[in-house]
Amino acid sequence: MKTDLETFFKPKSVAVVGASKNPTKIGHAALKNILISDYECKLYPVNPNEDEILGLKCYKKITDIPGSLDLVLISIPAPLVNPIVEDCVKKNVKWAIIISSGFSEIGNHEQEEQIKKIIEGTNLRILGPNTMGYKNASDNLDVSFVFGMPRKGNVAVVSQSGALGMGMIYLANNEFVGLSKIIGVGNKMDIDDHDLINYFSTDQDTKVIGLYVEGIRNGRAFMDSIKKCKKPVLIVKSGQSAAGARATASHTGSMAGSDQIYGAAIKQAGGIRCRDIVELFDMARALAGQPAAQGNRIGIITNGGGLGIMLTDACEANGLTIPKLSPNTYKKMEKILPPVIKPNNPVDLVADAGFFRYWSATRILLEDPNIDGIIVASVHAGYARPQEYTGAILKMVHQQKLHHEYKKPILGCWVGGKEFEDLVLDLKAVGVPIYPSSWRCARAMFSLYQDGERLKHEKQRS
């Protein structure tokens, strides 16, 4: 079944079944979120007991609404849902979102099967049940019952858990990672992860796709969608352990499946598996803000030997290499370092390194054809000047963006306190990826290398 989710994410007309005047009800919050969105569409509350809600004319049934309907939100108790779905089919509605819970996640598989039969062979497709809905930040449309919009950006997030989806919005905002869309897929009765991956593969507002997945319903379609996807796909697949799988079953009613098989399949399809959602956003930030690495040869610049070694270990543990400097690069580096210091990779700029050494060393590695990606690190030790360090990264990243000279990723890594943290916020605010841990930084660089490999395979295929 082919799906063009364009009218799903940008509907011209929306009805909310179960709309309510009571502000503690989900049907109230869902209606209000659409109403207050900075987005133009027709909006129809549906509730047999009301004439007007939030200043909008209220309808008894969907079939009473004049004109066509792109999207229907259903927020009524599970036992009342089936007739509404039938009404949607009658009205030739394209999309429905069943917010209501009480389906397969509590063992009620039967009703999901009934609804599937109702929509079989029709034009209606359904998100959910048991979902928060979606937030389309690209177009300022909030079709969910939870409050708060993500910062606008180019990471699309698909979450099987609504609560975690919401948490991810806050997390992303806090970390200055912008989102294009975020969707709760809930029980995935009909619209599934692969439908969304396929859509985001060509969505011009999306550059990176991140998924939180508990169970996979259609393994082949899932892997195929990742394989065909023109963008990096990051996946947190939970329910890895036996106890985790048990917990998964009672959360969204899905089977977690064999973890190792999924792990291998995701890797083969070209997806990147993340340890948790923090790692997902670590990688998303790098992929959204930096070019892919054309290879795995990483240059490390630091003002503290210890941090350089930890970064080297973390890179090598993730399939990256830290090659020796070429004779040409060695010569250039020697000129910018204090007299007794010998250049190496990691390049130790020593403790008192300021703007000039950081900026020059980064440029030298950018010019080196044997280096595919650069990590610029700083320890806030006695003689360090954090502002000169962050200033040098900012300047280099901006220059690279302006001139498109080298197309190599630059990541930051820092160890320090409050003063440093405030400066790091400035970098995050303009999209420069910087991490407070050598492991997290190396994992982010790994994702850029993986994306370079993915792009190579894509090129070979075309």
Next chain:
Amino acid sequence: MKTDLETFFKPKSVAVVGASKNPTKIGHAALKNILISDYECKLYPVNPNEDEILGLKCYKKITDIPGSLDLVLISIPAPLVNPIVEDCVKKNVKWAIIISSGFSEIGNHEQEEQIKKIIEGTNLRILGPNTMGYKNASDNLDVSFVFGMPRKGNVAVVSQSGALGMGMIYLANNEFVGLSKIIGVGNKMDIDDHDLINYFSTDQDTKVIGLYVEGIRNGRAFMDSIKKCKKPVLIVKSGQSAAGARATASHTGSMAGSDQIYGAAIKQAGGIRCRDIVELFDMARALAGQPAAQGNRIGIITNGGGLGIMLTDACEANGLTIPKLSPNTYKKMEKILPPVIKPNNPVDLVADAGFFRYWSATRILLEDPNIDGIIVASVHAGYARPQEYTGAILKMVHQQKLHHEYKKPILGCWVGGKEFEDLVLDLKAVGVPIYPSSWRCARAMFSLYQDGERLKHEKQRS
């Protein structure tokens, strides 16, 4: 060689060789740091060209100083160091710290051998060379040339890298982790990691010991000191990879050795190996603030199913188990949950959980003899109330401290944004361990379980 470092960390008289009036010189900073410490001791600048520095009478040579000398700091160029060490021996000095660099870290092994010969059979023992010195926060004494004191607490840190040591002070301050002492061991020519582990094992101001190690000089003594240590020992051993080992050699002149052998030996000795310094402080905070776990059976409380599953996966990946609830606990849990919700482990308190559910669920798991440790998690989703969540943890942790009823560790885990982050600072400020990542939280719980095992072995041996 037995070492009681008591007079090293609490000297009654200190001389600084290479003391200077020039504020850009290390010899100036070192003298000033001791002078401005809130600590009482005799302090003697040594410089043949000055009569007075920073208001203190200056001496031409160590041997001119009246009375006995506990500690001598040496901050002069490497080629001038040996005669000063000879003077220290003549003066019957107990401890010296050679701050100066230019020794084995740049291939100058010969001079270190010469110095070892000078002190052979004498009472003099030496820290360094190539070290920042130490900061004794327990007693407010700063014997280093770098600026800034750690927050006072009970984590002792030993760092082979001075810069990283400094960075760790800032990191620890930022994360509200208090330190007792922090020492740069530099090239470890004489005083070595095991001397410090042995000392901290009985230091009443220290509860947890953390080491950043690049090379191990005396493997047997190192492992023995960990095995005999009465406190948890956390170790970041860098130079794991081939490239990392290469970088190590040029940083502190030490051989990284076979990584796997060290890993296995550390584990066997009862030490805990950390991935990086962020993990070291994650674990240190848990070990400093919470009792050890008596077993590996963990109870998880959450307001979002997804986060519960991720925590379950992360716990099981670290050798912890998430057992099913006992019938008794199940019954108690059922009473505090909304009617349709069935208790499980992870206990899902569902999205709108407030103070009461969090507080009651934590208490129920504390009372359950089948649970050894508790993770209390919150996703900042639509209906979450972060302040009630953090309030419940605070209350429970305080009650436990007051009554010593259960002696089980409680850790927090959160996913959210700015509002949540501010509340988390309140928890950190009073020493409650809470983590913004399921993996980091599970690793911290793993360290508490490991410490429980270590305590059992200690008990068996005694």
